[in-house]
Amino acid sequence: MFSYEFQKQLVVSAGAIFIYVIAVYTILDFANMVMKSIYKFSKNVITKFKEKGYLK
Numbered sequence: 134m135f136s137y138e139f140q141k142q143l144v145v146s147a148g149a150i151f152i153y154v155i156a157v158y159t160i161l162d163f164a165n166m167v168m169k170s171i172y173k174f175s176k177n178v179i180t181k182f183k184e185k186g187y188l189k
Contacts, residue, residue: 182188
């Protein structure tokens with residue numbers, strides 16, 4: 134049905150797309166974790182500043 138070279142290229146392309154999807158998902162997951170930790174840290178800093186009277 135398809136030539137051997139075309140089948141080989143199709144498998145390689147499908148594998149590359151799969152790897153790229155996993156890589157993008159991993160990057161987004163890591164970015165989400167970083168954003169959450171930055172948010173929590175800044176929230177704690179603002180709370181401490183409010184307790185000490187630096188912020189109203």
